[in-house]
Amino acid sequence: MKVNILRSISFIFALSLSSTSVAAENTSAPKTNAVSQTSSTFRFGISAGLGHYQNPINYKDDLKIPVYPKIFWTNNKNFYFDNFEMGYLLASFDNSIIEAVGKFNIDGLYHLDSSKGFIPPLVISPHPNEPEFIAPEEPNLSYMGGIRYTQLLNNDKELITAGIYTDVSGQHNGQQFEFSWTHKWIDRRFKLASEIMLRYKSYDLLNYYYGDPLQGDQVSSQFRIDMGYQLDANWLLVANFSREYLSDAIRSSEIVDDDYLDTYFVGVTWKW
Numbered sequence: 001m002k003v004n005i006l007r008s009i010s011f012i013f014a015l016s017l018s019s020t021s022v023a024a025e026n027t028s029a030p031k032t033n034a035v036s037q038t039s040s041t042f043r044f045g046i047s048a049g050l051g052h053y054q055n056p057i058n059y060k061d062d063l064k065i066p067v068y069p070k071i072f073w074t075n076n077k078n079f080y081f082d083n084f085e086m087g088y089l090l091a092s093f094d095n096s097i098i099e100a101v102g103k104f105n106i107d108g109l110y111h112l113d114s115s116k117g118f119i120p121p122l123v124i125s126p127h128p129n130e131p132e133f134i135a136p137e138e139p140n141l142s143y144m145g146g147i148r149y150t151q152l153l154n155n156d157k158e159l160i161t162a163g164i165y166t167d168v169s170g171q172h173n174g175q176q177f178e179f180s181w182t183h184k185w186i187d188r189r190f191k192l193a194s195e196i197m198l199r200y201k202s203y204d205l206l207n208y209y210y211g212d213p214l215q216g217d218q219v220s221s222q223f224r225i226d227m228g229y230q231l232d233a234n235w236l237l238v239a240n241f242s243r244e245y246l247s248d249a250i251r252s253s254e255i256v257d258d259d260y261l262d263t264y265f266v267g268v269t270w271k272w
Contacts, residue, residue, distance in 0.1 A: 147163065
């Protein structure tokens with residue numbers, strides 16, 4: 001499968017949002033009581049190392065991308081751009097914020113890598129009394145927009161976030177809800193963060209990327225751990241690992257064989 005350059009660049013940047021170390025870079029963490037000293041902040045970084053991104057689609061290759069870029073910009077007031085995620089501050093309180101957020105849907109990224117083969121859009125069921133399974137036919141990337149609430153706890157060492165998003169790109173008109181808890185341990189040079197997330201996806205979204213019909217619950221769960229060690233002002237050693245347990249609905253798809261997905265990255269990050 002040939003993928004044009006723009007889609008490939010979008011894929012790598014969007015993938016880097018979930019693959020580089022959160023422990024090493026906390027640029028998106030809310031600072032509700034911070035006072036801006038500059039009009040804007042720009043940060044650029046590159047992570048290089050050993051990266052593996054498991055693909056649930058059974059006719060697609062797993063992803064092995066050794067380099068992840070990161071571009072971050074904020075006006076230090078109410079807007080930020082983090083690769084292809086964007087956020088706008090709607091309300092700020094003592095220990096919490098409410099943002100309007102836009103970001104890529106991860107399911108669309110699974111369809112952009114090189115393919116192992118071809119699967120027809122229609123797979124005939126061997127059981128005539130069961131409905132025919134219709135596989136997705138080259139689905140497009142989709143962009144989600146919505147509202148996210150973040151609560152800071154325990155002197156900013158813990159974050160609870162809840163977000164609800166809908167398709168704003170006109171691809172599937174589906175919705176997604178996320179709830180997560182993050183805990184951070186920060187020493188002078190060493191940073192560690194762990195995250196537990198529950199993610200609900202509507203059938204409109206799931207059918208578009210995984211076929212129809214699907215059966216079962218629509219909630220996936222994920223555990224993630226990030227580590228970073230500061231070498232100097234610009235260089236960090238980074239590592240992360242995550243495991244996502246797929247929902248029953250995704251696992252019921254005839255193009256999915258996995259029960260869970262593993263992602264990891266070990267390498268070095270240079271930031272400017």
